[in-house]
Each structure stands twice: as structure tokens, then as C-alpha cells.
Amino acid sequence: MRGVIDRVGKDxxxxxxxxxxxxxxxxxxxxxxxxxFQSLAALRSLRGQDF
Incomplete structure (x- = not known):
């Protein structure tokens, strides 16, 4: 899934x-x-890469 973090809560x-x-x-x-947050296995930034 690709996107932009929009809002952040406690969990x-x-x-x-x-x-x-x-x-x-x-x-x-x-x-x-x-x-x-507990469902995350990995998070990766695509900044500077072509989509």
C-alpha cells in the first residue's frame, strides 16, 4: 500500500x-x-525514488 501519512494517533x-x-x-x-501501529511489519520511504 502506498500513500502519505495524514494523521497520527496514540495507537x-x-x-x-x-x-x-x-x-x-x-x-x-x-x-x-x-x-x-501493532499491525506494522515494515515501513519504507520512497522519497527521492520514481514511483
Whole structure:
């Protein structure tokens, strides 16, 4: 799943999901996923990479 961290809570964060190559603007958000921290196995930044 690819996206931008939108909001962070005590035990979760909300990920704004966009199409590859789109920037984070409200009109480009396809969906928002709430991810509990305990469910994370890995997190990776794609900064500086082509999508």
C-alpha cells in the first residue's frame, strides 16, 4: 500500500492513498486507511525514488 501519512494517533495512523505519481491533495486521495501501529511489519520511504 502506498500513500502519505495524514494523521497520527496514540495507537494508529491514517494513510491517505493516492494513485502512483500523484501529490497529496484532497482531490487526489482515493481512500484513507487507518493502520494500527501493532499491525506494522515494515515501513519504507520512497522519497527521492520514481514511483
Amino acid at each position: 494508529h495512523f491514517d494513510l491517505a492513498v493516492m494513485l502512483p505519481g500523484e501529490v497529496r491533495r484532497s482531490g487526489n486521495v482515493v481512500s484513507v486507511a487507518t493502520i494500527p
